[in-house]
Structures are given as C-alpha cells and as structure tokens.
Amino acid sequence: MKRRIVIVLYEGFQLLDMTGPADVFAAATVLTGQDGYQVEVGAAKAGAVPAAHHGIEVVAQAALNEIHGPIDTLLVVGGPTTMTQARDPELTAQVVRLSRVARRTTSVCSGAFVLAAAGLLDGRRATTHWLLTGWLGACYPDVMVEPDAIYTRDGEVWTSAGVSAGMDLALALVADDHGHEVARQVACGLVVYLHRPGGQSQFSMPMSVIRPRSEPLRDLQAFIDANPAEDLSVPALARRAGLSERHFSRVFTEQTGLSPGRYVERSRADTARRLLEVTDHALDRVARESGLGRPETLYRVSAAICAYPPATTAAGSTRRRPDPCTP
Known part of the structure; x- marks a missing residue:
C-alpha cells in the first residue's frame, strides 16, 4: 500500500514548504507505483488555505480533527505566521494527536516551532531556517538546536532548514524508504542536487x-x-x-x-x-x-x-x- 503523508497547513504558510516535498513524493510514486506515497493536506478547517504573500490558496481536504491514523509521515510546514500559529493550542493538540499515530513526524523550516510548542522536540536535535535557530533555542531551551544543518533526524522526528531544504528532507525520507537509487532518480527528474547531506551547511x-x-x-x-x-x-x-x-x-x-x-x-x-x-x-x-x-x-x-x-x-x-x- 502507498505510504500516507499528511501535510499540515495553516493560514500564511510558505508555499514551497508544501509543494517542494509534495513534488518529491509524487515523483517517487511514479517510480515506485503502489509502494509510493499518498499525500493528503489538512488544516484547522477543510477548504481553501491562503499561502503567504502569493494570493494563492491550497485546498485542505480535511480538518485536522477529522484525520485519523495510521499515518506514515506527518509533515508540518513553516511560514511567516508560524510563530503565531505555534501558540494555537488547538493546532498543537492536533499535531500531538496525529504524531502519536504517525510512523515519523517531520517539519519544514519554521514548522519546527509548531513541533517544539507541542513538546515533540524536547530533548531532541532539531533545526530550522538559519534566521530562526537562535529564536528556536531561546524559546524552547529543551530543544538541542543544530543551527547550520540542512536537516536533522533524531529517532523518528525529522526537521529541516528553510524553504527549499524541505526538498532535501523529502529526498532523505524517500532514500530512507526506498533506497538511494530511487532518491537519485527523483532528484535527477526534478533537476536538484541529490541530496545535500543533513549535516551540510545551509549555505x-x-x-x-x-x-x-x-x-x-x-x-x-x-x-x-x-x-x-x-x-x-x-x-x-x-x-x-x-x-x-x-x-x-x-x-x-x-x-x-x-x-x-x-x-x-x-x-x-x-x-x-x-x-x-x-x-x-x-x-x-x-x-x-x-x-x-x-x-x-x-x-x-x-x-x-x-x-x-x-x-x-x-x-x-x-x-x-x-x-x-x-x-
């Protein structure tokens, strides 16, 4: 069966944080067929969710409280509004609930703040956009922040740096699931590097x-x-x-x-x-x-x-x- 990916959106999210990984998973599915991925999008409410700055809206197929497990990968995106969203107790509660039924929990860019607010990064290594790593450590001192990593993996919790690093994270997830060769073919098809090691500098x-x-x-x-x-x-x-x-x-x-x-x-x-x-x-x-x-x-x-x-x-x-x- 296809691996179920649930992407968590909220108003003002970064569009590439969602579309970059989604395209990686879609390309991997073309290569692997029934062993690939099924991507779902959830938000506080089902329906159109406006992305930051673009005037573009993405349709969330379901409200988060309507999504039930099992889930292969839970992915929380970032965006300019993440700091505010991370203080929403309903959002963090839903992320905690979904994380419990997910095989692995991941974030892109400032989405790490949502995971941190939910307590999912306590005692774990994590990263985020280089502009925000200092804030992440200051706001959540129990998080072991890696300030210059493309992505990190601590157990089954993965976090990535800013924006395009979400594709590096997704390629790493594909490699973890299907091996390096499938990830290499995906990267070649998308004309991106395969793939920057997680510990490589963000620059x-x-x-x-x-x-x-x-x-x-x-x-x-x-x-x-x-x-x-x-x-x-x-x-x-x-x-x-x-x-x-x-x-x-x-x-x-x-x-x-x-x-x-x-x-x-x-x-x-x-x-x-x-x-x-x-x-x-x-x-x-x-x-x-x-x-x-x-x-x-x-x-x-x-x-x-x-x-x-x-x-x-x-x-x-x-x-x-x-x-x-x-x-």
Whole structure:
C-alpha cells in the first residue's frame, strides 16, 4: 500500500514548504507505483488555505480533527505566521494527536516551532531556517538546536532548514524508504542536487562568503566558482584582475574575508562535493574536474572543509560516499 503523508497547513504558510516535498513524493510514486506515497493536506478547517504573500490558496481536504491514523509521515510546514500559529493550542493538540499515530513526524523550516510548542522536540536535535535557530533555542531551551544543518533526524522526528531544504528532507525520507537509487532518480527528474547531506551547511560556499565591493573582484569570484580546473594561482588571478600580486591578495582578503588561496580551495571543495552528490564519477575524475588534482587532495580537502571525506569501497575503487541517510 502507498505510504500516507499528511501535510499540515495553516493560514500564511510558505508555499514551497508544501509543494517542494509534495513534488518529491509524487515523483517517487511514479517510480515506485503502489509502494509510493499518498499525500493528503489538512488544516484547522477543510477548504481553501491562503499561502503567504502569493494570493494563492491550497485546498485542505480535511480538518485536522477529522484525520485519523495510521499515518506514515506527518509533515508540518513553516511560514511567516508560524510563530503565531505555534501558540494555537488547538493546532498543537492536533499535531500531538496525529504524531502519536504517525510512523515519523517531520517539519519544514519554521514548522519546527509548531513541533517544539507541542513538546515533540524536547530533548531532541532539531533545526530550522538559519534566521530562526537562535529564536528556536531561546524559546524552547529543551530543544538541542543544530543551527547550520540542512536537516536533522533524531529517532523518528525529522526537521529541516528553510524553504527549499524541505526538498532535501523529502529526498532523505524517500532514500530512507526506498533506497538511494530511487532518491537519485527523483532528484535527477526534478533537476536538484541529490541530496545535500543533513549535516551540510545551509549555505553553499559562494553564499557563505562576503561579496566583494569591487565589481572586477566580483567578476573574478564568479570566474573562480565557474572554472575550478583553471589555473587559479595568485599570479594568474592577479593578472586577470590587473593588479600586482601583493595588492591583489590584500584587496581580495579585505573584501571577501578569505585569502585568494583559501577561497579557491573552498570553491573547489564545494564543486567536488556537488559532483560527488549528483554523479557517479570516480574520485580521480571528480578531483580533476574540481581542480583538486588528485584523489588524495580531494580526500584531504573534503575532510578539512566539508566535514566528511569521500568514501572508497573495500576494493579501493573510487566511488561516491554512501547515502548519509542510511543508518
């Protein structure tokens, strides 16, 4: 039988928090047929529920108090109104009730506040949108907040970071249910990365670095990120920027917070990580295409920067790391 997914909405929810995971589950169902998913939408009242900002409404098929178990996965979305919604005793009571008959309970983005208000995150690791992690810890001190995770799993309670991270969470759930290969095919069909490990930073490398004030340096930064296998030595970059090596190094470091060499290394590691996640390339090819040269360098840089090294098989073949969601 299909796995029953119940998505909890409320007025002012974030649309992508719902549609992103729903599309992942739908794509997985196309691949797995009767072993796939049946998605239901519930809210305080059945009928149209307005999303935040868009003027778009989604029809809740049933009121939450009309939904009864068993449920495979309960998913609570986030949105700009979550803080207010989390103080609604009826909503939290219904979430607690449904969680008791669900195999696993999950949240996307600020939906973690609803789970926390319901007491479902007490003593558990959890995450939310990076803007809200401090608030989550302050409001609910019994929650062990992971401030920079894409998603977390603590037992059968899963939480994810903001908005698009809901798709990472859904892909992880699919991998947990059906294996890495099905999740990979879903990700390829949706043209998204498969799939960012839960402990990976919420920020990609370019997002986590200060954008230079100087337009030539911004262009150079973009060139580095787009051409990891090029000669990105300080002399070569200084020539491209039209500056002396000493002046270039000083200005680049001042405007990005990283030395040129450190930025290049992190950018190449970010490229290697993406290649490991979305391709079946051998490590020597990943190392070459990411500009890191050799698998030994790839392993060292990945372990130092990405917090997890690429894995090798017992036979020593260079293949991608196993699915991080698999126990």
